[in-house]
Amino acid sequence: MKKSIAIDMDGVIADIEPHLIEWYQKETGIITAKETIRGLNEHEAFSNKGAILKILNSPSFFRTVPVMDKAVETVKALMEEYEIFIVSAAMEFPLSLFEKKEWLSEHFPFISWKNIIFCGDKSIIDTDFMIDDYCKNLDFCKGKPLMFTAYHNVHLNHHQRIDHWNEVPELLKQLSSKHETAF
Template sequence: MSKKKKSIAIDMDHVIADIEHQMIDWYHKKHGVLVQKEAMEGVPEGAAFPELEKVRQLLFEPGFFRSARVIPGAQEAVEKLWNDFDVYIVSAAMEFPQSLFEKYEWLKEHFPFIGWKNIIFCGDKSVVDTDFMIDDHMKNLNYCKGRGILYTACHNMAIDYDVRVNDWEEALSYLYANH
């Protein structure tokens, strides 16, 4: 009898989709102010920008989520994990309803091997029950039923968490060591 694969929930924003660069680029194009990524380190999401509400409005703009860059190494890492784990992409997309279709289209383009049955768009990730959850927000990891893994993003750099990965190479090392 074959051994059951362990399961992983992988967040999208700041974990496989580079929302930090997207915010910087779109804010600069729309408002003419270029915020340096270093200014975002260790401060709450959006707090490094002159006007927080203008940053938040970007999340409602058509194309914002659809045109985000892929986090370096994410495609290769997730495809490798796909062969050895039950992988689910989990995104709390309900706050920005237009993002649902954009995120789905983005996944089809950049992660075509992930089928629709392995994509979970929700409002609250506490319902997700996987062996591992990779996320950039403590609000999701606090309710993780399995082992939470904090993926480093500028807004969480000041947070102390027992399992943190800084890139996809570290994520792979941790997951395979605990497989």
């Protein structure tokens, strides 16, 4: 049986950071430099909460997020050896549900609707690996947590880190072999 991987959307296969910076500037006039928000949490990085809520509830925001570099080709290749599930905490913003599904159909058409999960809390998701940028998801996951680097997690070091999709195939290979007996 193939090992399973739960892969997050925003910050993992969807490059939300530059997109949010761009929309935040349009909304507030504030220019946010990537290097100045490293290590800050969401509220510190984008302190105008009203603007952020407006953006996250805006039609087309989630539909137009750019794809993370090399995510498409890497996920496609991984599907030969792993069962891939896209698991996104989309439930907080109901308007995003349809747009996220449309976004996946455009950029990841090879992923079946059967393998897409939109949820709130990810604690009941049981896969062998979870690739996510938030510790609130990784800390409670049932499989091996893998933290995809994002501005808000650069100072955290209690999970195996991934800086780029190029690293993923080899890392999974090593971990699968190392943890063979654990699965």
